[in-house]
Amino acid sequence: MSPKHHKHMHYNVALVDKLWNLKRLCEAHLKMHIPLNMVLKDEEYRAELLEKALQANNEELTQLVWDVRQMEDTIVTATHTGDEFKLKKKSRNVIKMGGYATTACALLLIMGGYLLRSFLPLDAGEVFLLEAVTASKVQSAIKTREQANYVPAGQLVRATKPLFRVHGSNTVGEKLAPRLVESYFMSRGATNIKTQQGNTPVEKAVSAELNGHIEFIEIHAHGSSTAFTDLQQDKAELGMSSRRIKEQEREQLVSKSGDLTEPGAEHIIGLDGLAIITDTKNPLTQLAIPDLVKIFSGEVTNWSELGGANLPIKVYARDENSGTWDSFKSMVLDPAKASLVMTAKRIESSTALSDAVAQEPGAIGFIGLPYVRRARLMAISASKSSKAIMPTHFTVSTEDYPLARRLYFYLPQKNMNAEAEEFVKFSATERGQSIVEDIGLVSQNIKTGQPFNNSFYPEEMRDLTLRSQRLSINFRFKDGSDELDTKAISDLERLVKYMEVNAPKRVQLFGFSDSEGDKAQNEELSVRRAKVVEQHLIARGIYPLVARGVGEEAPLASSKTEEGRRMNRRVEVWIL
Known part of the structure; x- marks a missing residue:
């Protein structure tokens, strides 16, 4: 996105409320993740989203688009300084903003479950921070300093x-x-x-x-x-x-x-996808992890060796202390006993690495999903014979994408x-997870979506899920057992709450195994895993409609590696 299109827009409370609703409705109707910060800050992105919303031919969305456009035309002029949105101050008198009265000299919007920071012009440079869930709460909360119930800084x-x-x-x-x-x-x-x-x-x-x-x-x-x-x-x-x-x-x-x-x-606070990025003109659209090993170890040095242009490969990588580097090393290089090529350019900043790769012909690098920016995103497969999957919020959330990773608090x-x-x-609550989502990472709040490829599944499962939707969680297990891992235990509670809200829909559970060992035993193990999840849900008052095992069918990765086997051992959740 060019700088001229990446302008900060200055919002009144009512407009932010409309844009929040636009994000939620578009996600429901267009089946795509929409970062709120992009809607708020990027005019080109917002304009494209409004056009897509109109094309959905939904009456509620159409009305919302026209409301947003009308409010944009009448919005209050403001100037952007640093990390705050400061209104042009003409006096200490009340300024009218879209029908809401405020004595605020500045507004900084942080949408993590309708969070609004309102900075009041208090004596001696003091500032008071208010939280608001609705515009009416803002209006009533900031009428007078007495109502704000502040304490002078000198007494603290x-x-x-x-x-x-x-x-x-x-x-x-x-x-x-x-x-x-x-x-x-x-x-x-x-x-x-x-x-x-x-x-x-x-x-x-x-x-x-x-x-x-x-x-x-x-x-x-x-x-x-x-x-x-x-x-x-x-x-x-x-x-x-x-x-x-x-x-x-x-x-x-x-x-x-x-x-x-x-x-x-061990607490999983969200997920991230390790995105593989190349320069914007690279004609290749997908790579397998073995290709990544050869590229980043220096075994392959020209794109023509992988079916691309006759162009030298220029490798970029994060610095040694980076968790992104650690994840890439453990997921890509270590299983192949490979080391990063000595000529790789090491960069500490995720943003700087992404921008450098986008601009340099022949460049390739890895980055967290929120930092892709203008670089070209590659679909990745676990092996040459596996499905290549694009990193999206849904494929990262289900951990189907082979370079998805969990983010932890210990x-x-x-x-x-x-x-x-x-x-x-607090971080695990719906409110905390909405913040994970709003900064561009992948939350654990449950969403519905479609699988990346329906023909990927065996016929019996396709028949059972013909009118179903897949949920954005997979239940996974501790190594070598049918005992749920720490994320799965937390996801049980999330699923129960989700089903209570979405009753009378019913849960469908499908267990999968790796392909190591006897096929019949693998099918039996996949059934047992589905039944383990079923029993946990029944104990919490949720009765699944289906709990089936499909064995080693539909592998996400090669079972020749421990990481591949871990990906394949899973229980998918669908609702009907």
């Missing part, structure tokens, strides 16, 4: 140490963790919430006025490996990681923190920090 007690320290992944810590902490403070009724940079760009502190104190939470995002070293060295109370804890790290921390792979300690079970525990619980 400033904390000398953080409520807790969360260290680790840059992928989690750059945007997601600060936004979650801000919203967590809001949920507790805190005011004057600020995020400030520390000694380096990856060190932040989020502060807030809470119960007569100025409290803060420390966020250091130096890479996933630092989550575990800092927990070990008492430098953090909560770890954040864009890969699962390694066995060696788990063993080192057992005596100090408990088993961090157990429920209560909470020690020994000497647990109570504030950190409450924060982790």
Whole structure:
């Protein structure tokens, strides 16, 4: 997107409400993920979305499009400075905005379940942070300073140490963790919430006025490996990681923190897809993971060797401390016992890497899904014989995409920090997960969608799901067992809530196995896995319509690798 199209638009509360509804309705009717920040900030993206909404021929969507366009024509003029939207201040008198009265000199919209920050022009530069769920709440909440119930800064007690320290992944810590902490403070009724940079760009502190104190939470995002070293060295109370804890790290921390792979300690807070990107003119549209191994190890050096143009391959990679690099290394290079080519350009910033690859002919790199920007996105297959799948929010959410990854919080079970525990619980709520979604990662909130390829499934299953929709979760199991893993346990509760809201629809469960060993035994195991999930749901008052096993049919990856076998051992969830 060229800079001229990437303008910030200045919104009143009513327009933001319309755009939020536009996002939700379009997702329902167009069956596509729509990042709210793109709708708010990118005029070209928003214009294209409005056109698509009109083409849906839905009366409600059509009316919404015309409402948005009319409101855009009459919107208040504003100037953008830094991270805040500041209205042109003519006086301290009340400014009218789309019918809503406000004494605010600035509005910063953060849509994570209708979050609205309204900064009031208080004495001595003080600011007061309000949370609003609806426009009417904004209107009533900011009428007078007395109603805001603020406490002058001079009367507050400033904390000398953080409520807790969360260290680790840059992928989690750059945007997601600060936004979650801000919203967590809001949920507790805190005011004057600020995020400030520390000694380096990856060190932040989020502060807030809470119960007569100025409290803060420390966020250091130096890479996933630092989550575990800092927990070990008492430098953090909560770890954040864009890969699962390694066995060696788990063993080192057992005596100090408990088993961090157990429920209560290991928390999946969202998902991300490792996107493989190339320059914008690359004619190839898909690659297999073995191709990636050859490219990134330097075995293949020209695109013509893979059926592309006669052009040297230029490899880009994230830096050594990056969880993105760690995930790429563990998913692509390590299983093949390969190493990154020495000539690879290592870049610390995800955004900078993406932009560099997009512009350089012959370039290829890997990046988190939110950072693709203008680069060309490749469909990826686990093997030459597997289906090539594009990374989308749905295929990452189901973990069908072979380079999907989970994002984690690790909470020690020994000497647990109570504030950190409450924060982790908040992050798993629907409100916390909406923030995951809004910054461009993939939440665990359940959505419906269609499989990437219906003919992929055996005929019996196709018949049973002819009028069904697939849900965006797969139940997976601990290695070598039919015991649900930590994400699956959390997903059970999400599924129960989803079915309660969507009654009288019924659940259909389909179990799958890898292809190692005897075919009949694999089919029996796939049935047992579906039945395990069925029993968990029955215990929670949900009675599945179907619980079948289809054995080693419809493999997502080759069963010759442990990662491939893990992907194939799953229970898919459909509703009818």
